[in-house]
Amino acid sequence: MASNGALYSSATLKEQDAQTYQSMSGRLQQPLLKALEVMGYQYMTPVQQRVLTELPNFKADCLVQAKTGTGKTIAFLLPALHSLLQEQTVPAGQVGILVVSPTRELATQISQECDKLTSQLPRRIECHTAFGGTKKEKHLKDFLNGQPTVLVATPGRLNDYLSDNYVAGKFQNVRAVILDEADTMLESGFLPAINDILRRLPPKTTGWQGMCFSATMPEKIKPVLGKVLRPGYSHLTTVDPNEVPTIEAVTQFSVIAPTVSDTFNYLYALIEQERQQTPSGFKAIIFGTTANGIAMLHELFQNAMQGKISIYQLQSRLNQNVRTRTTEEYKKAASGLMFASDVIGRGMDFPAVSHVIQVGLPTNGEQYVHRVGRTARAGNEGRAIIMLTEREKYFLTVNRHLPIKPYPVQISAFAAQSSPVLAQAMGRVDDKTKSKAYQAYLGFHKTFTKQLRLDTTGLVMMANEYAQAMGCLEPPLIDRQVVGKMGLKGVGGLNVGVVEKGGRGQMGGGRGGGRGGARGGARPNGAPRGLSNQGAPTVQGNGVQKNKRGGGPGRRGGRTRGHQGMPGE
Ligand SMILES: Nc1ncnc2c1ncn2[C@@H]1O[C@H](COP(=O)(O)OP(=O)(O)OP(=O)(O)O)[C@@H](O)[C@H]1O
Numbered sequence: 111m112a113s114n115g116a117l118y119s120s121a122t123l124k125e126q127d128a129q130t131y132q133s134m135s136g137r138l139q140q141p142l143l144k145a146l147e148v149m150g151y152q153y154m155t156p157v158q159q160r161v162l163t164e165l166p167n168f169k170a171d172c173l174v175q176a177k178t179g180t181g182k183t184i185a186f187l188l189p190a191l192h193s194l195l196q197e198q199t200v201p202a203g204q205v206g207i208l209v210v211s212p213t214r215e216l217a218t219q220i221s222q223e224c225d226k227l228t229s230q231l232p233r234r235i236e237c238h239t240a241f242g243g244t245k246k247e248k249h250l251k252d253f254l255n256g257q258p259t260v261l262v263a264t265p266g267r268l269n270d271y272l273s274d275n276y277v278a279g280k281f282q283n284v285r286a287v288i289l290d291e292a293d294t295m296l297e298s299g300f301l302p303a304i305n306d307i308l309r310r311l312p313p314k315t316t317g318w319q320g321m322c323f324s325a326t327m328p329e330k331i332k333p334v335l336g337k338v339l340r341p342g343y344s345h346l347t348t349v350d351p352n353e354v355p356t357i358e359a360v361t362q363f364s365v366i367a368p369t370v371s372d373t374f375n376y377l378y379a380l381i382e383q384e385r386q387q388t389p390s391g392f393k394a395i396i397f398g399t400t401a402n403g404i405a406m407l408h409e410l411f412q413n414a415m416q417g418k419i420s421i422y423q424l425q426s427r428l429n430q431n432v433r434t435r436t437t438e439e440y441k442k443a444a445s446g447l448m449f450a451s452d453v454i455g456r457g458m459d460f461p462a463v464s465h466v467i468q469v470g471l472p473t474n475g476e477q478y479v480h481r482v483g484r485t486a487r488a489g490n491e492g493r494a495i496i497m498l499t500e501r502e503k504y505f506l507t508v509n510r511h512l513p514i515k516p517y518p519v520q521i522s523a524f525a526a527q528s529s530p531v532l533a534q535a536m537g538r539v540d541d542k543t544k545s546k547a548y549q550a551y552l553g554f555h556k557t558f559t560k561q562l563r564l565d566t567t568g569l570v571m572m573a574n575e576y577a578q579a580m581g582c583l584e585p586p587l588i589d590r591q592v593v594g595k596m597g598l599k600g601v602g603g604l605n606v607g608v609v610e611k612g613g614r615g616q617m618g619g620g621r622g623g624g625r626g627g628a629r630g631g632a633r634p635n636g637a638p639r640g641l642s643n644q645g646a647p648t649v650q651g652n653g654v655q656k657n658k659r660g661g662g663p664g665r666r667g668g669r670t671r672g673h674q675g676m677p678g679e
Contacts, residue, residue, distance in 0.1 A: 118181070122489040123153035130154075134162060139195045142188060144230040155181035156348045161189060164346060168193050169285075171320045171343035173292070173335060177357050178325045178483020179459070180348070182290070183223050186321050190286040191227060191235075193319070194259065197285075202257050204283040209262040210307065211290050212300065214241040214430065215437050216457040220290065221262045235259045240267045243430030250277070265295070265303035272310035281311055284318050289338060291456045292322035293476065296331045296338075308337055325483060326355060326476040354513050355479045356494075359486040360466075363517040364506055365497045370575040372525060374532050377407075377469055377497060378414060379525040380517075381447065384465055384493070385419070392419065394465035395448045397455065397472075397481050399554045401425035406539060406547035406580070407469070408449040413535035420446035424454050456480040459487060468496040471558060475509045501562055501572070508561075536581045545586035548577045552588075556596055570603040 130153055131138075131146045154162060157176035165172060168189035176182055190207045200206035209224075211217040217239050224237040238258035240249060246267070253261075254277065263271070271277045289295045295304055312318065320338035327347075335343075349355065356362065367376040377396075385392045398404045408423035415421060422440050424433060433453070440448050441460050454460075455477060463485045472478040478496070485492025495517060498505060506514060552573045555562065559569050574585045589609040593599055 117150050118153070118155055118488045120152045123155065126156065128153035128155070129159050129163070138162070138188065139192050141230040141232070142191060142195070142227060145227050146184075148230065149226055151184070155185075157182055157346075158185045158188070160346045160348060161185040165189065165344055168196075169319050171339040173322045173327070173339060173343060173345045175324060175327045175347040175349050177349060177355070178480060179357065179487025181488070182323045182325075183220055184227070186288050186290070186323050187220075187224055187227055190288065190319070190321070191224075191260075194235075194285060195231070200259060200283050200285060203280065205258055205261045205281050206283060207260045207286045207288070208268075208281070208284050208311075209260070209288045209290060210268065210295060210304070211262060211264060212294050212456060213453050213458075214243060214264055215424070215433065215454055216290065217241050217262045217264055218434065218437070219457065219459060221260075224260055224262070237262065239263065240271055242267050243433070246270065253277075253280070265300055265307060269303055269306050269310070272307060278310055284311060286319040286321065287311065287338060288321040288323070291324050291480075292338075293324045293326050293328055293331050294456065296322075296334045301334065304337070314338075314340065325349075326479055328476060354511065355475075356482050356512065357486045357492075359489075359491045360482055360494050361492075362482065362494045362512065362514045363496070364503075364514050365495060365517045365521065366503050367497060367499050367525075370499055370572055371579045373469065373497070373499065373576075374410065374536065374579060375525040375528050376521060377467075378411075378528045378532055379521040380467065380495060380497060381411075382528070383519060383521055383524065384467075384495070388464055391445055391462060391464055393443065393445045393448075393460075393463050394467055395450055395454070395460070395463055395481075395484050396467045396469060397450055397452070399451075399470040400547075400550035401427045401451045402543075402546035402550035403470075403554075404449045404451050406543050409539045409543055410532070410535055411447060411449065413538045414531055415447070422446055422448040423450065424448065425451040426453055452477065452481075454484070456483075458484060460484060461487075462490070463487070464492055466492065466494040468494075470554075471498065471502050471505055472496075475512065478505075478509065478512065501564075504561055533581065539580070541582075541586075544577070544580045544582055547580065548573060548582070548586045549588055549592065551576050552598070553596060556598070566598055566601045567603065570598065570601050574603055 131143055131151060135143060157174065157180050161172070161174060162185075174182065174185065176185070186209075194200060194206045209217075209220055211220055221237045221239045228235040228237070236257050237260040238249075238253050238256065240253065240261060240263040242264060250271065253271070258280070261268075272281065289304075294300060308314075314320070320340065320343070322335060322338055365376060365380055367373050381394070381396075384394070396407065398407055404423060404425045405427060408421065412421045420443060422436050422443075424436055424440075428436075437454075437458075440446065444462070448454075448460075457480075466482050466485045468478065468481055472481065482494040485494060496505075496514065506512075552569065555564075555569055555572065559566070562569075562572075564572065570585075577585045585603065585605040587605050587607045587609065590606050593601075593604060593606050598604060
């Protein structure tokens, strides 16, 4: 939640027969009520009301589902903080409340909300954060020397902390363990890390409270809930199973671009169309499929929009200082285009986002729902548009429960008109950026070949079409080892070579022959530098390598890391 977050208006909540926070006087610690008043929260949102009035007690284990932007953060922080203050049994210096969040930005947001909720206490409660991309030594020193009664952490860094027995000693009195975005935390990408965390925390039999919150709760996570919640836990939901899972106040549309080549022109035309309809306060988040793809779109639109609107980007390849600064800037911005990967797909509360545009396939229906939920928060309205190609349109059929209507305006003519502007803007995008985007595109779509009804040759043809749309005269060079890791060895149409450390490319003679679609031959001016191995949505790596000319294992300057990145990062 934002420090300057969008507030539900009292009128909206009053209309819904909401209970006031004052009515909780005597049941909730007074300094917490005072803080809510200072924050301007007069009425409870429906999920807050259900948690605060229907749980058997504030220490009960619970699974809570409520739509995006309806105030779940306060709904889990309040009971946990109340119990902590009420019981006063957590020794100084020990962690009493542990919140686990999938992304760094969300962890920061939750800790800011916690600080606001504890602002009226006679004695300060420290809320610390722990997440990757920051100087571990400094944070750990603060954590060990301070009194981190509340810790909000991402799974990777938390495991890092817990793997040291001395640091793990700080968690021996934990009273509440909260999984925000619980469904994603308990899915295969994060589950091993969550299992490690639970193994290293005091066992569930010591009595800590488990709380799982999310806007989506797919069936498949039910079997693993028992790791955090004890049998008989309370299940509260404000979402009717027959109801659409997205906020009613978001009008949702789809735009179908005939082919990959049309993507950029269509996106430009769509943004301009929507921007003209929203003369003031056009604040849009454009989600793409990969971090490197987003970096390319960001550069392209910076060139194309020529200062007409502020352009931002947030993706996992940026350093954490830049990510943090951009997050704060975009929270304060009245308008602007934010190009983003899923680092901000869930939980993030940017006030007054008017539009969410998704370009390309979301990984699944849940991801679509969470991204859409970045608009129309706290009782506001918004528009969401998903842009797919003809081939990707199956997503709409698979997810026909989502209320997505065809976009009412024909944008093909405007898209065609925009082509020269886009071509010029694309000409100024760095070759290295395009090369990384191409490789990421291949890696991402490799995981969807079945749904896209493509074999590997067809996949490469599609990626080469994407490269052509980026103005590449030939498919960007991909390192032989990376091709192997992607399972594309010998597939026609790829420009396979050796990428040396520092990025100098050499043709390795490994270009797959046969059908491939794009034009052949090595680039006269050498290959793109610094290919990077980001591909599948949950995998991060760095494919910059240095091999002997001609390939083979050779001298290895930089290892190709295929490590499992955290989803959403
Ligand atoms: N009781 C309240 N009164 C007024 N505004 C509120 C209240 N509770 C929360 N809000 C506002 O609602 C917005 C959304 O809250 P929050 O970020 O907790 O939503 P969420 O349900 O966790 O969303 P997501 O599913 O996207 O994580 C915030 O901007 C916050 O300021």
